[in-house]
Amino acid sequence: MIGSFAAATAVTVLDSDRPAGDAEGSEVRFAGEVHPGWDIGGNANGGYLMAIAGRAMAEATGRPPVTLTAHFLRPAATGPCVVDVSIVRTGRRFATATASLSMGGREIIHLLGTFGRQTPGGPSWIREQPVELPPYDECELPPEASDGPRPAMMDRLAVRIRPGDEGFRTGNPTGEAEIRGWFAFAHPDGAGVPAPDPIDAIGLLLVADAFPPPIFNTEIPIAWVPTVELTVHIRGVPAVGPLRCAFRSRFIHGGLVDEEGEIWDSAGTLVAQCRQLALAPRLG
Amino acid sequence: MIGSFAAATAVTVLDSDRPAGDAEGSEVRFAGEVHPGWDIGGNANGGYLMAIAGRAMAEATGRPPVTLTAHFLRPAATGPCVVDVSIVRTGRRFATATASLSMGGREIIHLLGTFGRQTPGGPSWIREQPVELPPYDECELPPEASDGPRPAMMDRLAVRIRPGDEGFRTGNPTGEAEIRGWFAFAHPDGAGVPAPDPIDAIGLLLVADAFPPPIFNTEIPIAWVPTVELTVHIRGVPAVGPLRCAFRSRFIHGGLVDEEGEIWDSAGTLVAQCRQLALAPRLG
Secondary structure, three states: HHHHHOOOOOOOOEEOOOOOOOOOOOOOEEEEOOOOOOOOOOEOOOOOOOOHHHHHHHHOOOOEEEEEEEOOOOOOOOEEEEEEEEEEEEOOOEEEEEEEEEEOOOOEEEEEEEOOOOOOOOEEOOOOOOOOOOOOOEEEEEOOOOOOOOOHHHHHHHEEEEOOOOOOOOOOOOOOOOOEEEOOOOOOOOOOOOOOOOHHHHHHHHOOOOOOOOHOOOOOOOOOOOEEEEEEEEEOOOOOOOOEEEEOOOOOEOEEEEEEEEEEEEEOEEEEEEEOOOOOOOOO | HHHHHHHHHHOEEEEOOOOOOOOOOOOEEEEEEEEOEEEEEEEEEEHHHHHHHHHHHHHHHHHOOOEEEEEOOOOOEEEEEEEEEEEEEEEEOOOOEEEEEEOOOOOEEEEEEOOOOOOOOOOOOOOOOOOOOOHHHHEEEEEEEOOOOOOOHHEEEOEEEOOOHHHHHHHHOOOOOOEEEOOOOEEOOOOOOOOOOOHHHHHHHHHHHOOOOOOOOOOOOOOOOOEEEEEEEEEOOOOOOOOOEEOOOOEEEOEEEEEEEEEEEOOOEEEEEEEEEEEOOOOO
């Protein structure tokens, strides 16, 4: 179902003042569509919206994302969208661009990113090993919630959660603000089986926001956790196979919560790291 | 010397199409100056540039920063600068804006941020305790380097480094990509003594980039580590006193290095967390 994700994030050029090449200062307008089935309780997933805009920015700059930040302005339902990309700077290695994804004339997310190809090699120093996880088949399908259906988006994915990490759905939070699991897109032939194709940089933008908020494993009441800002650093090109993921919150106070994560491929390479700032649920 | 920092990051409105209030879509142009003495080897410090632009964005939105991302396009020397702020969205709690800091018609950094007041209270869950550090007076003044003078910026600060963490300057790296220390602005009356005033959100933008790169404590050669992207989340209003800081790199590969940090105030409150993506030095 990677084909489905590609289709659900497809964009086409509507209008461009860009000369041949990718000149600084040029503007490109893309048309896209926020498709049904990529939402959490009726609001389009933030990583999914970022993937649509990120794809437009990648097409405008001719390069995949290296680091992309989105600020979330309003929730989005489904329907046609427009992505306006402005190219800020192009260099040999990197291009920097801003973008704005709008629906019905209202801006939904605003983005700033730097784009360029991964360049494996060079000095390497890795502080942490890949996320520890039981094998894919020993992890769990996200359960139906006691308080409502599983998010629609989960039917398009073949995510598996570390046993116990979704206990909060049945009233058994772990007490640690962490969620680990495997990410894959669902195979087109059967629900719940991983698709065979590797996941690209645009797909990684979705992965960064595809798991439940780790805050659900604390005693803080479960409620919508609206993202204010999400930054994703792409650190490698994933090999084929499900991705090992770990997401955690470290500091919940003053009405805000952080959430950071690492995404590793099947070969043990860190392929993305992400961090977001979100509104914490209010008590009472 | 907080007065000096305030003066060195001051901005004045040049031109504004903003009506009364802070209407969406309005643009405000500020004039500022990149002052001497806030550089590392002739290149203006990234956090310092972010503070100039962040101050302009805060004035345009009427609120301090909550989360601010800067992408670094070119190194900057000293001289006059212009900051163009565009207000993307204003809401009750938050305002989102983009900005561009230019010198001589060339854009130096491009920013995207969300601004709003801190709202202490609400649910709290803290995974980590404040950074452990020896007392301020038992930490060390950043040493003169064997390979050149101490960065000019250090004379404006009263930073103290955990003993051993700057051993790399004399050929004794710790082997761990981490640097801890205390941050303070220097007292106007005497070099090296902390100024008495509390540090504000604009000052925290500088703190986020004021320590040497933790990568210097690995075996990777010491060289300029140009920032590609820096995101700072402001998480509180600092109490009076030096700030406890810890910065570390976790993943150095593919020519890029991350650097993340936490900044705590003297009362033990997390007041900022930051993360950047930078170019790793190339071997040979």
